[in-house]
Amino acid sequence: MKTTQQLHDKACQLLTERGVSIDDIADLVLHLQTPYIPHLTMEEAVESVHSVLRKREVQNAIITGVELDRLAEEKQLSQPLNDILTSDEGLYGIDEILGLAIVNLYGSIGFTNYGYLDKVKPGVIKKLDSKIGSQCHTFLDDIVSAIAAAAASRIAHNEPEKSRLTQ
Ligand code: MG
Secondary structure, three states, X not given: OOOHHXXXXXXXHHHHHOOOOHHHXXXXXXXXXXXXXXXXXXXXXXXXXXXXXXXXXXXXXXXXXXXXXXXXXXXXXXXXXXXHHHOOOOOOOHHHHHHHHHHHHHXXXXXHHHHHHHHHXXXXXXXXXXXXXXOOOOOHHHHHHHHHHXXXXXXXXXXXXXXXXXX
């Protein structure tokens, strides 16, 4: 059984290997939260992302989602799942469901932020969405959106007087 710290480090390593840095996710947090908390710093956003990454549910979602994306790229999954993942079929929906396990951690603001990131696709989400060649980020885009949404919601809950809960 791995410790939470080992799983945290593994999760960070997997994100890096798949082209997503902690700063990329923190940028999304700032994008979501600075309209409500203008003084929010990059350091605070990074710390909130790390706090989300210390949760076991989040680590498990990263390990699972990245593995499926990788196996799909390497054509190691059975059909029809392999083709569904590599074509990022719109009606598949299980990738979004995996993200919900992360968003769930910080209440209803998380859901709003998650839906917003999926629709607007700012920053690194856009990069993951416009994948090159045989790359498959079907799970990763939702996982990254969910981590950013959860980290932003965590900040909102910590500063209730400065951030409107109706955002
Ligand atoms: Mg997806």
